[in-house]
Amino acid sequence: MHLDAGFILSTEAFDSPLGVQFVVWLLTDKGPMKVISAPESVLFFIKAGDQVQAEKVLKKAGVLCRFRSLILKNFQQQAISGCYFKSLKQYYRAVNLLKADNIVVYEEDIRPIDRFLMERFIKGSAWVRGTFAQKNGYRQLTNAQFKNNPDITPQFTVLSLDIECNADGVLFSIGLVGDRIDKVLMIGEPEPLHGESINITWCIDEIELLETLQSEISYLDPDVIIGWNIIEFDFSVLHARAEALAITLKLGRNNEAIKLHTGHYTRLTIPGRAVIDGIDTLKNATYHYDSFSLAHVAAKELGEEKLITENNRLTEIVRQFNEHKQALANYNRQDCILVLAIFKKLNLLDFAVVRSQLTGLALARMGGSVAAFVNLYLPLLHRSGYVAPNLGEHGLSFDSPGGYVMSSLPGLYKNVVVLDFKSLYPSIMRTFCIDPLGLVEGLLHPEDAVKGYNDALFSRQKHHLPALIKTLSLTRQQAKDQQQPMLSQAIKIIMNSLYGVLGSKGCRFYDPRLSSSITLRGHAIMQTTKTWIEQWGYRVIYGDTDSTFVVLDEALSAAACNDIGQQLALKINHHWQQQIKQQFDLESFLEIEFETHYSPFFMPTIRGKATGSKKRYAGKITTEQGDKLVFKGMETVRSDWTELAHEFQTELFTTLFSDDFTAALLPPILDRYIKALFAGHYDSKLVYRKRLGQHLTDYQKNIPPHVKALKQYQATHPDYVVKRGQIVEYVYTMTGTELYTGNHHYDYLTYVKKQLVPIAEMILTDTKLSIGHFDNQQISLL
Structure with a gap:
């Protein structure tokens, strides 16, 4: 028997004469x-009574199934049977038949390959042991056994497509563009x-283009293929064109065909290779941009522009293909280079690896905070004697x-000064034992349970999330101490998503008693903290979620x-x-930290009212690099205000916060x-x-300005x-809104009323400025 270890690149399942077998491509050293x-059975669950x-x-129906009574129950304490298939x-046929007969089925939506890995606690990488054979260009293990191996750091070869x-x-x-290649395949x-000079391989037609692509990828043999919207667009188009041309697109290792399935999201499998999308990885890493287009992200992160910047980019692409193919090749190549540069600068590949190792999600899996939660929680739940509930099984309707x-x-x-609770919601879950299993067991045994909200009770002993949060917290601190920012960031995102998942109606573990016991406990903690601070002689002027x-x-x-x-x-x-x-009689894991000292700090009123606003403020902080203005919810950080408004507000606040400030300035x-x-x-x-x-064609009655311009x-x-x-992109002109082209007769008065005066009025409360003060005659005199 051969023992080896590697990082998971792709997974599949197939039927064999002896049962279901799983194919896992690993990148080993x-x-x-x-x-x-080895051949396996796959299963889902039903009530024993059914x-x-x-x-x-x-x-x-002639469906072969082995039924087995299990030491499992559902959240309603009903006994469970397992349904096993070879x-x-x-x-999948059995699932449809039983549902059609109104028999409740549990966990049938867990993909068999995902269940196979998660039940073995395999996350990202694995030990494997089986019968070894050397193949052409790769090695193979059969009849393999799998075990988790958390200690692998893969080194990928990467291709940008x-x-x-x-x-x-x-x-x-x-x-x-990538390791050992920099070229464009052009029809x-x-x-x-x-x-x-640019390296162009000319192709007669689409068929030769796809065949050449296959040859190049077979020769390059990349571990990871990256791109921008690469699964939903690039590979979806490639797959569709291959089908239309009756071509089997063999881009996998061992010349295996790609497989693309659409559903809630597009699932792409290229055997032996991982495909990672830049947009999805940025979102998972909690980056925020006005737009996730490659042009916008490249401009923000790299200070570079795409080679086609026209509003109607597609029209220009078609024109260049017909009239100037070398220009199109340059544009195509530049997009690949920009993607590579963004991945490198933001360490997106490192983040994807760490996310996979923490959650067990496939390297290429898009989205998936709910799936990550299920991967982490479901095996623990099974070992506690329960199957997971179906959506809405609690029967509660309040939010x-x-x-x-x-x-x-x-x-x-x-x-x-701002005091901020560190990971408030995870800390509440850990402190007050808030957990799906804990809720079930707490309601069963109320005599020794922790009271939550909306009649929730949580077991003090039987739960999993508190221990999981503890482990994540300790690992994150170690990551910080060892200067592993990607690991620290990934853990922070996972911890913060735990509440979001439990509060999502799209999660099988959603129960409003769980989520309200977190948020309402947060309300009580914030209110009590405010009361204490005021009893100690200080004034609290604002609080938001976890900040005071x-x-x-x-x-x-x-x-x-x-010091204070x-x-x-x-x-x-x-x-x-x-x-x-x-x-x-519980240990507190709540931890508030001194976060920021603002000097000065401005909290505006709600526009047109005397009451204070929420989630909007500005302040100045002192850093090692010097003084810095911080804006929250203000025009300077909102994408639907112009650069003029951003610049104007920044100058006003710079003046307002200056040492020699007077209102006359x-x-x-x-x-x-x-x-x-x-x-x-x-x-x-x-x-x-403004985003469309x-x-x-869906805009019929209420037509906003950007749609009118379009x-x-x-x-x-x-x-x-x-x-x-x-x-x-649009502007206000003397004839109304127009799509921005750079050549307009601007309606400057509208910009004064909509962009300058509202910002000024927010600050100049002791003047009598109002929109009514500005008409064409007065402005002409300024």
């Missing part, structure tokens, strides 16, 4: 390895190259509230404010330890901006950017193509 499991009826239904085909095509998906070219007759947001006290303050804003004396130095912030945090933590011990700034605006100095900063939330433009440019989700 000796290269790729195809590992085929077994007789299920046997009749499946026997009548065939995937019969497994990007396609160009027309609106119907007809292929023009394919860019390939067309060979052309002499002009200017900068749990969101995070606590305190009413604010508006104004300009000299010193404000405390005003300190204006005469205090920054060092004194920092630290002392308040220690005192609050001590009080919570005492109170939770006395009230619940602010009105001249507004006057100066208005003069410069009407002089045309800000024309390049007047562009609004629906298909253009429809007006299409009236004179019928070939202009726009898709839902696209960012629309």
Whole structure:
């Protein structure tokens, strides 16, 4: 028997004469390895009381199934039977037959290969043992056994891939940049190259293009293929064109065919290779952008532009293919290079590996916070004697509230310190034993349970999430100590997602008693913390979810404010330890930290009202690099305000927060901006950017400004193509809104009213400025 270890690149399952077998491609230190499991059975669960009826239904349909009574029960304490199958085909057929006969089926939506790995606690990498054989270009193990191996750090060969095509998906070219390659495959007759040299392989038609792609990938043999929307777009188009041309697209190792399935999301399998999408990985890593387009992210992260910047990019791509193929090849290649550069700068591949090793999700799995939770929790639940519930099985219809947001006290303050609960919701779950299994067992044994909210009771002993959160917290601290930022970030995301998953109606473990016991406990903690701080002689002006804003004396130095912030945090933590011990006989894992000292700090009113706003404020902090303005929820951080508004607000607050500030300094700034605006100095900063939330044809009654601009433009440019989700750039002109082209007769007065005055009014409360003060005659005199 041969023993080896490697990182999982791809997984599949297939029917064999002896049962279901699983194929797992690993990247080992000796290269790729195809590992085929011993024949297995696959299973789902039913109530033991339904077994007789299920046997009749499946026997009548000729479906072979082995039933077995198990030491498992559902959340309603009903006994469970396992339904075992030697065939995937019969497994899925049985699911449909039993559901059609109104027999409740449990965990049938867990993919057999996922169950196979998760029940062995395999996350990202594995030990394997089986019968060894050397194949052409790879090694193979058969009749293999699997065991978790958490200690592998893979070193991948990477290929960046990007396609160009027309609106119907007809292929023009394919860019390939990465280890040992930098070229574009292009349909067309060979052309002499002009200017900068680029490696182009010319193909007669789409068939030769796809065949050449197969040859290149077979030769390069990459472990990982990356791209931008690469699964939903590039590979979906490649797969569709291959099918239309009756080609089997063999891009996997051992020349195995790709497999693409659509459903809730598109699942792509390329045997022996992982395909990782840049957009999805950025979102999983909690990056936020106004747009996740490659053009926008590249501009933000790399300071580089795509080679085609026109609004209607597709029209230009088609024109270049017909008229200037070398230009299109350069554009295609540049997109591949930008993707590689973004992955490298943001360590996205490292993040994907760590995420897989923490959750067990496949390296290429898109989204999946619910799937990650199931991977972590389900094997533990089974070992506690339960099967997972189906959606909505609790039968409860009320919704749990969101995070606590305190009413604010508006104004300009000299010193404000912010105290922030570290991972508040995970800490609440750990402290108060909030857990799906804990809820079931707590309701069964109320005599020694922890009280939650909405009649929830949680077992003090039988639960899994508190221990899981403890392990994650310790591992994250170790990651910080050992300077492993990707691991620390991935753990933080997983911990923060635990509440979100339990509060999601799309999760089988959702129960409003769980989620409300977290959020309402958070409300109580925030309110009690505020009361304590005020009893100690300080004033709390705002609180949001897990942060509390405390005003300190204006005469205090920054060092004194920092000391008070630290002392308040220690005192609050001590009080919570005492109170939770006395009230619940539990150990407190709540930990509040002194986070920030703002000097000064501004909390605005709600526009047009005297009451304080929520989730909107500005302040100045001092860092090692110098002073820094921080804006929360203000125009400077909102994508639907123009660059003019961003620049104007930043200057106003820079002045407001300056040491020599007087109110008289602010009105001249507004006057100066208005003069410069009407002089045309800000024309390049007047562009609004708004995402198209629906298909253009879906806007019928309520037509927002960006849609009006689009429809007006299409009236004179019928070939202009726009898709839902696209960012629309538009401006206000003397004839209304127009799609931004750079050549407009701007309506400057509208920009004064909509962009400058609202920001000024927020600060200039002691002046009588209002929109009514500005008309054409007055502005012309400024």
